[in-house]
Amino acid sequence: MCEKIEKVNSWLSAVFGDQPVPHFEVNTRTVDILYQLAQSSEARCSDTSLLIEDLKQKASEYQAEGAHLQEVLLQGVGLSYASLSKPASDYLSALVDTAMVLGVRDTSLGSFMPAVNNLTNELLEAEKSNRRLERELRALRKRLGATLVLRSTLQEDVNKSVKSQAVESAQAEERLLNMDFVTAKAKELANRRERAEAQLVSRNMDKSITHEAIVKLSEEVTALKQEIIPLKKKLEPYMDLSPNPSLAQVKIEEAKRELAAIDSQLEMNMDFK
Structure with missing residues (x-):
């Protein structure tokens, strides 16, 4: 634990330099986290x-190779960068820029072709x-x-279902209110x-004047009236005959x-009605 704390303090001092190290709670968790960060x-x-050293080494190699090529050109051909014409200088700059873009080691054709x-x-x-992404x-x-389209259709169905449910709910509530009213x-x-x-x-109260009794009496009166009709028809043939005084009497x-008895019964029934 002490070794970790010393390493963390050393790392924090190196990170913040001349600035004071912020205060933090020293416990096992914070020390472990800071130790891992360190x-x-x-x-x-x-x-x-290591990468910087490698780049420095490559830069020195490129500089040495460039100086060697300049010396070869100057001594062998008698050319220098300053003595080149503007088109040649532009071509050379373009060649160098291309080599840098392609990331090749030199400007030889053997380096350019694989890169291209x-x-x-x-x-x-x-x-x-x-093309594959376009198809997808x-x-x-x-x-x-x-x-x-499916979402739109489902939304319309949902809206219709909601409206139908609202109507059915209102109808059910109305029926419930009507049922409560009818029950009450x-x-x-x-x-x-x-x-x-x-x-x-x-x-x-006398049961003979109830509605059922009156209906029954009315039915009986109607039946008696129907019985009178055939009796009257029996008397009709005798109305035109010359009467035998004794027999007719x-x-x-x-x-x-018979008529008096029927009328009496009829009047009695009518009185009850």
Whole structure:
């Protein structure tokens, strides 16, 4: 633990330099985290130092090779960069820039051709990947269109279902209110009927004047009226005959008695009604 704390303090001092190190809570977790950061930082710094040294070495090699080529050109051909014409200088600069873009070690044809071939292969792969991505994009757009149409249809169905449910809910509520009203009315009528029956019982009402009794008497009166009709038809043939005074008188008296009895029964029934 103490070794980790010393390493962390040393790393923090190197990181912040002349600035004071911020205060932090010293515990096992914070020390472990800072120790891991210190190790990662040192490993990264070591890798960076190696890379810098390698780049410096390559730069020195390129400088030495450039100086050698300049000396060869100057001594062998008698040319220097300052003695070149402007087009030649421009071509040389373009050649150097191309070599830097391609990342080749020198400007020889043997270095340029593999680099150009690599770039061509990368371009072909990029175009191939681009065509594949375009096909996938078209397929995605097609699926997206179908999905949007389906979503629109589903949304319309949902809206219709919501409206239908709202209407059905309103109808159900209305039916419930009507049922409550009918139930309450039926209960009220039953109570009124019970009170009316109790009042009739308390007043010793004659059952012969009830609605059922009156309906029955009316049916009996109608039946008696129907019985009178054939009797009247029996008397019709005798109305045109010259009557035998004695026999006619007897028949008339019998008919009068029958009519009187029927009229009496009819009046009695009518009185009950």
